Amino acid sequence: MATGMDGNSSAVRELIEQLARLPGIGRKSAERLAFHLLRVSESEALALAEAIRRVRESVGYCQQCFNLAEQERCEICLDPTRDRSRICVVEQPRDLMAIEQAGVYRGLYHVLLGRIAPLEGIGPEQLTIEALVDRVRNGAFQEVIMATNPTVEGDGTALYLSNRLAECSVEITRLARGITAGSILEHTNREILVDALSGRQRM
Amino acid sequence: MATGMDGNSSAVRELIEQLARLPGIGRKSAERLAFHLLRVSESEALALAEAIRRVRESVGYCQQCFNLAEQERCEICLDPTRDRSRICVVEQPRDLMAIEQAGVYRGLYHVLLGRIAPLEGIGPEQLTIEALVDRVRNGAFQEVIMATNPTVEGDGTALYLSNRLAECSVEITRLARGITAGSILEHTNREILVDALSGRQRM
Numbered sequence: 001m002a003t004g005m006d007g008n009s010s011a012v013r014e015l016i017e018q019l020a021r022l023p024g025i026g027r028k029s030a031e032r033l034a035f036h037l038l039r040v041s042e043s044e045a046l047a048l049a050e051a052i053r054r055v056r057e058s059v060g061y062c063q064q065c066f067n068l069a070e071q072e073r074c075e076i077c078l079d080p081t082r083d084r085s086r087i088c089v090v091e092q093p094r095d096l097m098a099i100e101q102a103g104v105y106r107g108l109y110h111v112l113l114g115r116i117a118p119l120e121g122i123g124p125e126q127l128t129i130e131a132l133v134d135r136v137r138n139g140a141f142q143e144v145i146m147a148t149n150p151t152v153e154g155d156g157t158a159l160y161l162s163n164r165l166a167e168c169s170v171e172i173t174r175l176a177r178g179i180t181a182g183s184i185l186e187h188t189n190r191e192i193l194v195d196a197l198s199g200r201q202r203m
Numbered sequence: 204m205a206t207g208m209d210g211n212s213s214a215v216r217e218l219i220e221q222l223a224r225l226p227g228i229g230r231k232s233a234e235r236l237a238f239h240l241l242r243v244s245e246s247e248a249l250a251l252a253e254a255i256r257r258v259r260e261s262v263g264y265c266q267q268c269f270n271l272a273e274q275e276r277c278e279i280c281l282d283p284t285r286d287r288s289r290i291c292v293v294e295q296p297r298d299l300m301a302i303e304q305a306g307v308y309r310g311l312y313h314v315l316l317g318r319i320a321p322l323e324g325i326g327p328e329q330l331t332i333e334a335l336v337d338r339v340r341n342g343a344f345q346e347v348i349m350a351t352n353p354t355v356e357g358d359g360t361a362l363y364l365s366n367r368l369a370e371c372s373v374e375i376t377r378l379a380r381g382i383t384a385g386s387i388l389e390h391t392n393r394e395i396l397v398d399a400l401s402g403r404q405r406m
Contacts, residue, residue, distance in 0.1 A: 015258045029227065033227075054214050055237070056240070076210050
């Protein structure tokens with residue numbers, strides 16, 4: 001326990017430090033959140049601590065589609081009611097979540113865990129592209145839907161993938177441009193996603 | 204582990220729920236923070252969980268001034284270099300922190316843990332007012348500085364306290380009111396200008 005410049009105990013100071021490391025949380029917000037966590041019931045504060053601990057201890061990647069999963073396979077891959085003739089390719093688990101929340105797609109997914117970004121030194125080999133090619137080559141998919149972000153890098157990744165998958169007898173589509181170029185998929189609302197899914201076009 | 208509407212495992216869903224309970228954190232922000240906590244190193248994520256746990260296990264109120272403390276007395280009450288002739292009265296520990304960060308006050312504090320708010324049913328007996336009166340009555344303070352918030356309720360609380368402390372031979376002051384440094388006079392409201400004019404000082 002050390003005396004600081006702000007009259008706080010070291011435990012309070014440490015909590016503020018940790019909260020301020022979160023994206024979009026500035027110093028003042030971190031202080032406000034720390035005092036909130038001191039004011040609420042102990043069970044509510046500890047529920048957040050426990051949720052963080054549990055998510056890091058129990059959540060990994062699905063060995064088939066690379067969605068987040070608490071077992072070897074994720075909820076969606078294990079779900080017998082999903083349409084196994086379609087596979088939707090997304091960059092990140094949060095993109096998958098956005099599409100699931102729209103509630104209009106019932107097929108499977110493949111999460112790339114990134115996109116091809118030459119300027120950042122991210123090539124195809126750092127993504128889950130080989131696993132996708134294997135799935136499509138060995139599976140009975142009728143359609144692969146490209147749902148990468150509508151950015152230069154997302155489009156480039158989709159184009160690369162459609163070339164890689166050209167040999168497979170599978171229809172390759174991409175989301176319709178109901179989504180606006182330059183936007184970020186996880187911030188897209190349901191209406192836009194419904195338009196984009198229902199209007200998807202042949203690549 | 205239950206299947207939800209969003210393709211997430213229950214651990215991820217629970218973390219999003221818990222984050223969305225924080226003040227100023229909406230659903231989308233909670234999702235963004237959750238995926239951030241999944242992406243960073245395990246040690247960074249667990250450091251936040253541990254900071255929350257530690258703050259709730261080890262932090263209580265100082266038995267003298269009701270600042271946050273990890274022992275019976277807070278850092279400031281224990282600090283032998285503080286000026287023990289002055290006591291600054293604030294509503295909450297975070298107000299104390301703001302004053303400490305300014306670095307211009309070296310006296311002691313008293314935290315009321317709220318303010319008198321009749322409309323919310325908060326009366327003097329729910330605050331630490333009796334402890335303050337005892338401290339001032341039995342102590343050797345020369346000055347009590349009212350630093351409650353400049354609101355109707357904060358001002359009312361300061362007025363109530365100055366009446367309660369009138370019997371003690373102690374000078375009672377309050378924070379200066381006026382225009383804020385760096386502000387623009389034409390955007391200043393009437394109340395601020397009334398304070399600034401009535402409190403004007405010789406140059």
